[in-house]
Amino acid sequence: AGGVQGGGYTRLQGGRWSDSRTLSCVERFDSFSQYWTTVSSIHQARSGMGVAVLEGMIYVIGGESDSMIFDCAERYDPVIKQWAAVASMNSPRCGLGVCACHGAIYALGGWIGADIGKTMERFDPSDNKWEVVGNMVVPRYFFGCCEMQGLIYVVGGLSDTGSELHSAEMFDPITKRWMALDDMKTKRAYVGVATLNDCIYAVGGWNETQNALRTAEKYSLQEEKWFEVSPMKMARAGVSVIAVNGLLYAVGGRTSGRDSSAPVTLDSVEVYDPHTDTWMEIGNMITSRCDGGVAVL
Template identity: 45%
Template structure:
């Protein structure tokens, strides 16, 4: 990578690895780097509109989504952005119902699930047909940086 970074999100889109946001030398980053394993080198792509740390990322319908996190003044973010790799462009999508830092994000059956966070025990779901977030359920406790995985039924 061109920029060393911690507390970033990593996702795979179109066979490439994306390193999104994070922190470097005390600064919260909006920058995004992509590794194409066929070429074997990292390159910068369009930065997010908002610097983020403690955010979540997932791929849905050939687009990379990033939600929540903290900005450079430690505001817990409810905002969400979508990256189109063909246009090399980020677009804002509907805000979540609450700010979430340390959020887990996963894509399942055409929807995004934002899970927990530092201050939250709830789960929100983003419907890609309506482009709206709705409360889904509550967990029994708050969960910071939850590991999230999806298992397809055979």
């Protein structure tokens, strides 16, 4: 993940309006002033894409709009403040997992059209190419994905039968081996995931029995198991989660509608302090969104 300089800028890309319009607008959050501002839009409006930071650039990869699934990718250069296309993946994917690891970007799983994607691809920025590097043991889409200490972690999501998962796995890009981890306490698809203090946080999400979730849990690398943490104030499925300056930010998402009403897309943001195990609401985004992506520069 990218380092935070100055105020720590989090950017939320793409995503969906509550009326299911895909977005191209991008916002920047200054964690000192607590204000959101708009910045240059991505070229292709999309939701359900993957976002990662590599060598000071933000990459936006895959996703979908109006049932069209994308293989295309673009990256943002904060120096010239512009987006530019990079090489496309070998497969179109939405609900994929993306993270930077060992100087490359990995794209895992996702929905590829009529089926769930089992393959993983790696992007090398030096030769602008994607290469298929293996398969997932448990194919999944709309899952959480993050990197910690040179290893890639995948959490929850939807299985090839469309059911929500509570399983978690670790992939070692050097040995190309997968290892199963302790199961989460709650099944979570559309979950937000980030790493903080040698823990993986799984925040919100959705499952069929509970709908959108307020709950959150963390996986301790040291103890190799999941622990519940305080729930958020709002239930959030399709939430974007990022760690900035020792705090966890949960941005946007959609919350279950009351009774049978449609889910509501959120513009609100909550911040989690691991020392006090508490959530606090901060400045709202300009645009409500879910199934977007977030990165730190």
